[in-house]
Amino acid sequence: MNTIALKEKVKEARVAKGLSQEALAEMSNISLRTIQRIEKGIVTPRLYTLQTLAEKLDVDVSDFTTDESNVQDVSKEISVLKIMNLSILVTLMIPLGNIIFPFIIWKVSKRLKDLRHIGGKIISFQIIWTIITLLFFFIAVFFTNLITGNAGNGFYSASIAYILCLGFNIVILSKSTIQLNKEYTKVLPSVPNFF
Structure with a gap:
């Protein structure tokens, strides 16, 4: 316009x-x-x-x-953000892939201009999620060993803690992808942007 x-x-x-x-x-x-x-x-x-x-x-x-060009630019930026969001699923196969791959996409993408802050929030959330997941993992192992006295039982409780954290991440990922599909740009509003 x-x-x-x-x-x-x-x-x-x-x-x-x-x-x-x-x-x-x-x-x-x-x-x-x-x-x-x-x-x-x-x-x-x-x-x-x-x-x-x-x-x-x-x-x-x-x-x-x-202005048609502005609408097209926003649409291109949102498609890059959706790719960033979906690249988080790499964490199922590669440790820390949920941070590394979105960060690479965010850093090299020439399309992200007005919505670059959303990419920063997506990566920031993944950093916070990774730290919290690691804490839950070690706390689960520690308390299981403390309660049972058997180091082998800690693996099961740590696995359950990881699966719960992974489920939470997938829920947040799904919610933000749905918001991006609706071109809603207030994604992850309560997450601080480290970038």
Whole structure:
């Protein structure tokens, strides 16, 4: 969408909601200067900015992004994120593959621009998951040995702990893939982004 049409749409949606530029800036965590520049048609905002504004103004983001090339770019970025997400399943065969393969895809992909932060969140979640899984594994072995006094029994409890953690990872992976299929870009909102 050209900046002239975009500035009118954003201002129109803001006024319809009864908000000043200052109020919109405060509730969206987007600087007042950025909102002013968008409404003056000086800048073309990033997709993330448009999504945030659309969410706060209760409009569909497509109202702001009718430019066909922008839609195609987002679609390409989402397909890269889905590939990253599915590459996590490599951990079933290769230890730490859930971190290594998504990281390689994230690092070498030229398509990821506006949604690069989501790739960082996917990798960050896998790092956190791996650390927690290792802790559960060692805790299961330790307590099984402590309770039974037999080191051989620790393998079974550790295997159960790993299978439970793996199931949790697959559930989160499935949920984020479904969100990406719906082009929902607030994937893994509570996960800190280490990248």
